[in-house]
Amino acid sequence: MSLTVIRPGILTTIQDLGRTGYQRYGVVVGGALDPGAARVANLLVGNAEREAVLEMTLGGSVFHFHKPMIVAVCGGDLSAELDGGLLPLWRPVYVNEGSVLRLGTSVSGCRAYLAAAGGFDVPEVMGSRSTYLRGAVGGFEGRALKAGDELSVRQPGENAERIRQLLTPEPGEDAQIRWHAGHFAIAGSGEEQIVRAVPGTHFHLFTSKSRAAFFSQAFRIGIQSDRMGCRLEGPTKLQLEAPLEMLSEGAVLGTVQAPPSGEPIVLLADRQTTGGYPRIAQVAAVDISVLAQLKPGSRFRFEAITRQESERLYLAGERDIQLLKAAIALKLRAI
Amino acid sequence: MINGERGGHGDYELFPLGDCAVLIRFGVVMDEALNRIVHAFAAQLEEKPFAGMIECTPAFASVTVHYDPLAVMRSRTQAESTHSTIYETVSLRLRLYLPTLEPSDMQTERTVVEIPVCYGEEYGPDLAFVAEHNGLTEEEVVAIHSGSSYLVYMIGFAPGFPYLGGMPERIAAPRHKTPRTVIPAGSVGIAGNQTGVYSVATPGGWQLIGRTPLQLFRPGQTPPSLLQAGAEVRFQPIARAEFENYGRDA
Known part of the structure; x- marks a missing residue:
């Protein structure tokens, strides 16, 4: 067991990038509503981009960590706090054993994604760990998280270990990790x-x-x-x-x-x-x-916009993710 | 305007559905022959998917093909690399499947699936309404419903939910004006000229005439749906005791 749900918030579910290959049987694809944020959160902690993450809606969630681990919160700004201090979004963060992560109310955005190095350990159903609420399938027992649920995180790979080294330096070294992916945040909050x-x-x-x-x-x-x-x-x-x-x-x-x-x-x-x-x-x-x-x-x-423009934007967006992936790989190799 | 383009082989139209899917429409009516073309085409795609294809969703008279634009782009041939968009490449790749559709592909035997149903009473609270609406007795409605055979045109709406064709109009009935908030899985209902079986518990407005103890949605099993498009369904009336003891001996 790696963390306990103290309060689930309005709606918190386990999601990955969805369940494909079964639509002909009426099985919905599901997955993270903001796939970009989920992918970036995973990449920042050294996971594959389609790893399972927590999707938290409009805030109010509280988690208690029982193990030290690397996490990243991306997506909406739901006033995330780690042990009472502001938790920076869009960057990897080292979390201590006993730490408490708390989401407040929305400053901007609606959904935040918590990725943990290794990925949340729930069984794959039809090739995906996404929770499909109406079908009571996948994720954590096919349902939204409740207070008292205990989640496990799988053993992180080498990437996570390198990120940990970056985040927890020897005494006297610079403790601040310098890379983040804030440019993926949706710009503008209040206005239309x-x-x-x-x-x-x-x-x-x-x-x-x-x-x-x-x-x-x-x-x-x-x-x-x-x-x-x-x-x-x-x-x-x-x-x-x-x-x-x-x-x-x-x-x-x-x-x-x-x-x-x-x-x-x-x-x-x-x-x-x-x-x-x-x-x-x-x-x-x-x-x-x-x-x-x-x-x-x-x-x-x-x-x-035109269909051509839409497709061009899609390819440009994918290129941004590839660039982030390459940049992270480069940083980790440099250690 | 984003209208479809007409194809040369037989009658079909292609439409883009967003950046990652194409809709191929063979017709606009519910028709057994059209539906056979749909499933023959889908079977071909499944058997020999093009590079970058994710999956396809066959429906009444159309197939939606989902693809990964990056994977399609990376697999483009030199000739394809001159295409202005990925959609164009996918459309041209899809057209290659169409002339190879043989009438023999469409003559496949239908699998017959029997679905036991406990009609009426608490499992079919609207059986009396359907009977009255059509000037029949409840027994007659059951006899007509279970005496017909139905074609599974497609699976959709919910996991494992079959769209069935072939219900006699003599037992047609309008939907409830206000849908029920929860209909239990296994409920057998009538809506207009259609009959169907709820595969998961959902809200719905169908007139409920019975319930089956069979599970239509089987997550984790291969395939996860009891019924597949192209199958033939027959309903078998069972007694209440049989419903309640169903599967216990097994």
């Missing part, structure tokens, strides 16, 4: 965010008023939003020009569906594998993290 999206396969079937409103009006993140999707509220309801008979078809991350209510839903990690609502738009994969970090009640606007 922008989410880039490509017009969807049914965009042209919506009324001109709906089409115009979609890319101009401010949307509010509804309180009913969850791991399945962001429910959006806006002054203009999105309506089709004429009723559309639609068969269920495959659904993907970031699809903006418009059900008859006219209030769109952006599909997130725990989306169904198939859906039957018209697709008014498709959020660029790179901006899924922006949505995942928007709190219920906050506002944003969609900005139209």
